[in-house]
Amino acid sequence: MLEGLNSAAAGMAAQQQRIDAVANDLANANTTGYKHVRVGFSDLVYTQTGRSSAAGPQTGAGARTVDAGRGFAQGALQRTDQPLDVAIQGDGFIKVRLPDGRQALTRDGSLKLDNAGQLVTSSGAKVQPAITIPAGVNASEIAIGPDGTVLAAGRQVGRIELVTVRSPQQLQPVGDNAFLATPESGATRPAPAATILSQGALEMSNVDMADAMVAMIESQRAFQLTSKAIQTQDQMWEIANGVKR
Amino acid sequence: MLAEQIRQDQIANDLANATTPGYKADRTAQREFGELLLTNRANGQGVGAQSTAVQVDRIETDFSPKPSRDTGEPLDFAIVGEGFFGVRTGEGVRYTRNGQFTVSPQGLLVTAAGDPVLGRGGRTVRVGEDGRVDPRALDVVLLDSPRKEGENLVTGTPAGAAGAGQVRAGALEASGADATRSMVDMIASLRAFEAGQRVIHTIDETLGKAATQVGSVTG
Numbered sequence: 001m002l003e004g005l006n007s008a009a010a011g012m013a014a015q016q017q018r019i020d021a022v023a024n025d026l027a028n029a030n031t032t033g034y035k036h037v038r039v040g041f042s043d044l045v046y047t048q049t050g051r052s053s054a055a056g057p058q059t060g061a062g063a064r065t066v067d068a069g070r071g072f073a074q075g076a077l078q079r080t081d082q083p084l085d086v087a088i089q090g091d092g093f094i095k096v097r098l099p100d101g102r103q104a105l106t107r108d109g110s111l112k113l114d115n116a117g118q119l120v121t122s123s124g125a126k127v128q129p130a131i132t133i134p135a136g137v138n139a140s141e142i143a144i145g146p147d148g149t150v151l152a153a154g155r156q157v158g159r160i161e162l163v164t165v166r167s168p169q170q171l172q173p174v175g176d177n178a179f180l181a182t183p184e185s186g187a188t189r190p191a192p193a194a195t196i197l198s199q200g201a202l203e204m205s206n207v208d209m210a211d212a213m214v215a216m217i218e219s220q221r222a223f224q225l226t227s228k229a230i231q232t233q234d235q236m237w238e239i240a241n242g243v244k245r
Numbered sequence: 246m247l248a249e250q251i252r253q254d255q256i257a258n259d260l261a262n263a264t265t266p267g268y269k270a271d272r273t274a275q276r277e278f279g280e281l282l283l284t285n286r287a288n289g290q291g292v293g294a295q296s297t298a299v300q301v302d303r304i305e306t307d308f309s310p311k312p313s314r315d316t317g318e319p320l321d322f323a324i325v326g327e328g329f330f331g332v333r334t335g336e337g338v339r340y341t342r343n344g345q346f347t348v349s350p351q352g353l354l355v356t357a358a359g360d361p362v363l364g365r366g367g368r369t370v371r372v373g374e375d376g377r378v379d380p381r382a383l384d385v386v387l388l389d390s391p392r393k394e395g396e397n398l399v400t401g402t403p404a405g406a407a408g409a410g411q412v413r414a415g416a417l418e419a420s421g422a423d424a425t426r427s428m429v430d431m432i433a434s435l436r437a438f439e440a441g442q443r444v445i446h447t448i449d450e451t452l453g454k455a456a457t458q459v460g461s462v463t464g
Contacts, residue, residue, distance in 0.1 A: 003254045003257075004250075004253045004254035004255075004256065004257030004258065005257070007254065007257040007258045007261050008257040008260060008261055010261055011257075011258075011260060011261020011262065011263070012261075014261070015264070018264070038318060038345070040266070040343075040345045040357045041262070041264055041265035041266060041268075042265060042343070042357070042358075042395075042396050042397045043258070043262050043265055043268055043393070043395055043396070043397060044395050044396070045394075045395040045396075046393055046394065046395050057251060057255075057273070057301045057302070057303050057304040058304060058393070059251065059254040059255050059258055059271075059304065060255075060258035060261075060262070060271075060393070060395065061258065061395075062257070062258060062261040062262070063261040063262045063264075063265050063268075066345075066357040066358070067357070068345055068347055068357050069347055071317075071318050072376070073317060073318070073319075091375065091376060166348060166349075166350055166351070166352050167347065167348035167349060167350055167352075168348075168376070169320075169347040169348060170347070170348075170350070183350065184349075184350055185350060186350035186351075186352075192374055192375070194375075208317075218264060219264065221424075222260070222263040222264050222424075225260050225263060225424050225427070225428070226257070226260045226261055226263070228260075228428065228431065229253075229256060229257040229260045229261075229427075229431065230257075232253060232431050232432075232434075232435050233253055233257065235435060236249075236250065236253060236435060236438050239435075239438055239439050239442045240246070240438075240442070242442055243442055243445050243446075245446070
């Protein structure tokens with residue numbers, strides 16, 4: 001009886017989760033290489049209602065969110081003219097080793113040098129394979145080619161290898177702009193040849209502010225509407241209670 | 246009153262799915278219970294029929310296409326026009342109009358639940374190296390008597406592809422739940438429920454009078 005209370009609550013919970021996801025997107029509107037969250041929805045099981053026969057009417061049990069991974073559309077490039085800033089144009093990731101030792105993937109190309117002269121990301125994850133800039137080379141003497149070749153004062157010191165996975169939507173985000181490969185995403189493999197690096201630029205977040213705002217408004221209104229369903233069902237309980245005076 | 250409860254459940258489900266892509270709204274159809282034929286006991290003449298109540302006959306789903314909106318995601322697909330995408334699930338082939346797909350580790354186009362999406366000729370669809378799929382590679386079928394099954398899936402008997410809609414990439418079909426209509430239905434249903442309660446009260450009063458006053462000598 002009045003299963004709608006639970007259906008509506010499920011719908012509200014789903015909208016809540018989407019608002020959480022959109023809030024995270026908005027908070028990362030200026031995060032280098034950030035990829036927006038793709039929130040999906042799904043309806044739930046349909047069950048027989050009332051006292052009718054097997055072929056009777058069916059009502060659904062509400063909605064839930066579905067994790068559809070991230071949207072990996074290219075973010076806009078912003079020129080910074082910093083020699084250690086690189087932007088990935090196309091499908092691909094820079095392979096890094098996180099401070100805790102795990103291999104991860106990132107599109108955040110704001111690189112810097114650590115105290116040993118190694119190329120690291122802004123959060124301190126080392127670029128893999130390790131690239132060491134010899135001591136005494138000025139940052140302005142570092143050149144990074146479109147294929148990832150790193151030249152220090154005209155001498156090649158390594159190459160930033162770009163990799164990708166078959167299903168980037170299934171990568172596991174671990175914070176600090178990094179993703180871990182999972183069995184669902186497939187193993188890492190070289191990125192397509194069309195993917196290039198641009199030195200002196202950064203890839204901006206691909207969060208579309210207008211889209212995010214629209215999603216937020218839509219979710220908020222849907223949340224409100226669904227709460228009205230709960231109110232109405234509550235009133236119905238009250239009326240039903242009033243049958244016996 | 247029981248029928249109105251089921252209607253409220255259906256409305257709550259529609260509202261909960263107000264943002265589910267490709268969701269199709271329901272409509273509760275009610276019908277009368279059997280009618281009683283009243284006759285005049287003195288002369289046996291018919292007085293007329295009296296309906297005893299209503300019950301929910303069936304819940305109908307409005308499968309008409311809804312407008313699609315642009316998402317820019319390469320693996321979002323919308324069918325412009327009639328038809329469904331085929332999906333191979335553990336329980337056999339099912340259909341959906343929610344085109345929010347992703348890539349499997351094997352490079353196949355799959356639903357968010359991981360079930361492969363079917364292309365032309367019932368084959369699975371490979372996602373290109375660039376992460377895109379030609380929308381024409383996806384199969385769109387029409388269904389006879391489609392029925393919702395949950396998890397965005399629909400069952401039904403395939404009825405060919407003639408007249409089926411076109412697939413558009415980078416878009417999702419909006420939910421078929423209509424907030425305004427649902428709110429109006431909700432209010433109307435609530436009032437009908439309330440009226441049902443009043444009727445019970447009135448009958449209660451009539452019976453009460455009959456029990457206490459008709460038989461009373463002093464009455």
